[in-house]
Amino acid sequence: MPLLAIVYFSISGTTETLAHAVARGAAEMAEIALCRIVGDDIVAGRFRNARLVETIDRASAVAFGSPTYMGGPAAQFKAFADASSDRWSQQRWASKIAAGFTTGACAGGDQLHTLTYFSILAAQHGMLWCGLDIPGGEDPSGRNRLGSQLGLATHLVDGALPQSDLITAEYLGQRLANMVGRNDRVGAMRSTFSPSP
Numbered sequence: 001m002p003l004l005a006i007v008y009f010s011i012s013g014t015t016e017t018l019a020h021a022v023a024r025g026a027a028e029m030a031e032i033a034l035c036r037i038v039g040d041d042i043v044a045g046r047f048r049n050a051r052l053v054e055t056i057d058r059a060s061a062v063a064f065g066s067p068t069y070m071g072g073p074a075a076q077f078k079a080f081a082d083a084s085s086d087r088w089s090q091q092r093w094a095s096k097i098a099a100g101f102t103t104g105a106c107a108g109g110d111q112l113h114t115l116t117y118f119s120i121l122a123a124q125h126g127m128l129w130c131g132l133d134i135p136g137g138e139d140p141s142g143r144n145r146l147g148s149q150l151g152l153a154t155h156l157v158d159g160a161l162p163q164s165d166l167i168t169a170e171y172l173g174q175r176l177a178n179m180v181g182r183n184d185r186v187g188a189m190r191s192t193f194s195p196s197p
């Protein structure tokens with residue numbers, strides 16, 4: 001099975017709950033590596049967890065997750081992103097599928113900026129972006145509650161994530177795993193039909 005790496009930072013557990021929901025959604029179609037960024041990964045301001053970065057090397061897909069902090073990804077996530085620059089210089093992660101999820105205290109707490117950052121990070125790495133194909137306000141089960149199609153945006157309601165956000169996270173995981181299958185099949189066809197060197 002293809003490997004899905006879910007790379008996320010979380011302090012009070014909301015983003016972690018979303019990461020687990022993304023994992024549940026993908027579990028039937030992908031092997032899952034839950035990669036939580038922790039404070040100890042950052043030494044003298046630099047992200048130093050080589051194992052986490054190597055897990056992404058082996059993955060076919062990556063889900064990026066961070067709470068929205070001050071209108072963007074948390075600094076701990078950004079430290080990880082900055083440490084990926086050696087992979088960027090050789091485009092080692094090119095053609096992997098990528099998606100993103102975030103949370104915040106407010107419904108309109110600038111989560112879009114965090115998701116935009118994730119998509120730019122993916123583009124820098126030559127990855128293929130997987131958004132949500134659920135029109136906000138149109139889904140009978142209330143998925144994509146906040147109407148964010150770039151990725152999953154959520155917020156706490158009465159101190160907890162609504163069930164609709166969790167099922168959207170599961171759906172995002174399922175969609176990501178589906179796309180990996182498709183991407184891998186196209187890759188296999190390309191190598192079958194490409195002329196030998």
Ligand SMILES: Cc1cc2nc3c(=O)[nH]c(=O)nc-3n(C[C@H](O)[C@H](O)[C@H](O)COP(=O)(O)O)c2cc1C
Binds near residue numbers: 009012016067068072
């Ligand atoms: C330093 C800091 C900055 C924050 N900035 C925002 C923000 O810009 N927008 C927002 O909606 N919530 C903001 N929040 C709220 C967090 O996104 C929210 O508490 C989230 O659930 C934390 O995620 P976690 O439980 O995974 O740690 C901020 C929280 C902190 C601690």
